[in-house]
Amino acid sequence: MRQLLQCGRFSFRLEQRPLVMGILNVTPDSFSDGGRYGTLEFAISRAEEMVRDGVDLIDIGGESTRPGSPSVPVEEELRRVMPAVYALQGVGRALSVDTCKPLVMREAIIAGADMINDINGFRAPGAIEAVQGSDCGLCIMHMQGTPQDMQAEPVYGDVVGEVTAFLRERIEALLAAGIERERICVDPGLGFGKTVEHNYTLLRATARIEEELGFPVLIGLSRKSMIGAVTGRPVEGRLPGSIAGALAAVAHGAKILRVHDVAETVDALKVWRAATID
Known part of the structure; x- marks a missing residue:
């Protein structure tokens, strides 16, 4: 598996330790922290706190993708996201923008974003063209359906095989457009059109997905319903379960944790590393 991830101004050696991507939702309706960081002042404060805590990448999102969430007009997403991208240029960490809209991708890259994290796998018309001429990292995620309907009735014959095949097809589309391999990572999309069983099956198959595709795998399970389904805890009580899930993801080969x-x-992760390195 490739051990380098190139994200704009930053190059990450993935054999050293998993990367931690911190979630910064500049939205009023995120399932976990909606509204808390909706103003630029609070978003900057939270980003600075994450830097002190040891974050590697900060993932800025201006559109909630929780199940059932409505789509946000591109103008509103730009209004939410772009001030944060500009304001955080000097924070000293890679900035990722979580978007599926090509115009937001283009504007974010112009503003200095180091990664584009697309839940739609760069399928929107113009998405590949939006990132083609840049040097930013690209995260390809799998999603069955849309946030509006993805959890209605997700069905797979072979969830690992189907998700892996989708990710392979999207990788090939990006490579065919001349995008360098070192810029690409993949995300099986836990919680995006999957049942609890699907999610844990994919989590256990992280190493298989990485081996078959040859690209680093990002896992995002922080505070999600798959944690609540096992623990019985509401969103605000899912920290211990999220940590356990993160360590399980690392044990199964995840190279990036979105938390x-x-x-x-x-x-x-520090304790895990100290306890497992000979």
């Missing part, structure tokens, strides 16, 4: 709780995840 809400940066300090706790970084500490858990």
Whole structure:
């Protein structure tokens, strides 16, 4: 598996340790922290806190993708996201923008974004063209359906095989457009058109997905319903389960963890590393 991830101004050596991507939702309706960081002042404060806590990448999102969430007009997403991208240029960490809209991708890259994280796998018309001429990292995610309907009745014959095949097809589309391999990572999309069983099956198959595709795998399970389904805890009580899930993801080969709780995840990874390295 390739051990380098190139994200704009930043190059990450993935054999050293998993990367921690901190979630910064600049939205009023995120399932976990909606509204908390909706103003630029609070978003900057939260980003600075994540930097102190040891974050590697900060993932800025201006559109909630929780199940059933409505789509946000592109103008509104730009209004939410772009001030944060500009304001955080000097924070010293890679900036990712979580979007599926080509215009937002283009504007974010112009503003200095280091990664584009697309839940739609760069399928929108113009998405590949939007990122083609840049040097930013690209995260391809799998999603069955849309946020509006993805959890209605997700069905797979072979969830691991189908998700892997989708990711392979999208990788090939990006490579055919001349995008360098070092810029690409993949995300099986836990919680995006999957049942709880599908999610845990994919989590256990992380190493297989990475081996078959040859690209680093990002896992995002922080505070999700798959944690609540096992623990019986509401969103605000899912920290211990999220940490356990993060460590399980690392044990199964994940190279990037997308999380809400940066300090706790970084500490858990430090202890994990100390306990497992000979």
